[in-house]
Amino acid sequence: MHVKDVMTTRVVRISPDNSVRQAARMMFDNNVSGVPVVDDQGQLVGIISEGDLIRRTELCSGTPSPADTGLAPDEIAAAYVKRCSWRVGDAMTPDPVSIDEDASVTRAARIMHERGIKRLPVLRNGELVGIISRWDLLQAVLSARQDDLPAGDDAIRRSVLARLGDNTGLEGLNVTATVSDGIVHLWGNVETAGCRRAARLLAENVRGVRGVVEHFPDPYPR
Incomplete structure (x- = not known):
């Protein structure tokens, strides 16, 4: 069974130039924990998730994370931009782990397990065409044809x-x-x-x- 056989093709997506507030509203309205970020050509450039948002200024008042201790100035500056910028492109996780639509469902499950992630953007020639989640994998197990x-x-x-x-x-x-x-x-x-x-x-x-x-x-x- 291939990823394209079980993936969700109706994918909520957002532009890197949209606001973080829009991303949060999109996740809330669609009951998802992460949204792929695509550019004007439909190419996947990142993903913004609950994990990215909970470190935002709106929640932590701009207080530096203990993880920033001991970082070089440029690294501290980058962490500040990610924490405080209003742009999705600054707050997102760039270059997310993805998978090709023709890959096997077994490979998708292995990547999720090894990386500790809940979903994978699905690509066709670099363009986002779907997303596969743990829920999709569970449905694939339940609907597998015994014959x-x-x-x-x-x-x-x-x-x-x-x-x-x-x-x-x-x-x-x-x-x-x-x-x-x-x-x-x-x-x-x-x-x-x-x-x-x-x-x-x-x-x-x-x-x-x-x-x-x-x-x-x-x-x-x-």
Whole structure:
């Protein structure tokens, strides 16, 4: 499934020349926590979020943040402009993390998790065409068509083996699998309880699996 299949195409956006107050009103009226900032050519130049706004002069009376302590003069000046300017272009976070519309939903979820962000602007040739959020990912999970998932012993085996490299902790443990009548048999140099649990869970999450049999080394040989 690609990002373009689940993204929201009706995107609230704002110009860098608009006011911060307009951005705040836009977020409030549309019940969103961040708004992409685009220039006159439709190119994404930044994003302004709740996090940017809560550090504003209107809320903190212009008091410097403790984080500014020890900064160089130019850095302190830049922090002051971001905190006190009325322009979205000054208050926004520039060069936000984005994703191409043809990227996979899995990649979008990984980026959100690794960066600790809630949404990703979606681009087509640099132009903003949508936005994908954690809510969109949740909807994609709930609406996934079951008939698109593996079924049959050979398909189950291929799916299990393909998932072994998905940052499971099982890389390099020579894990392999056979499948008979929906029962997955797992072999490999898997000795710790955590890795055993990950291997079992990986197999159990494949559609069509009726059971899992582990053939791993005994962690407590007699």
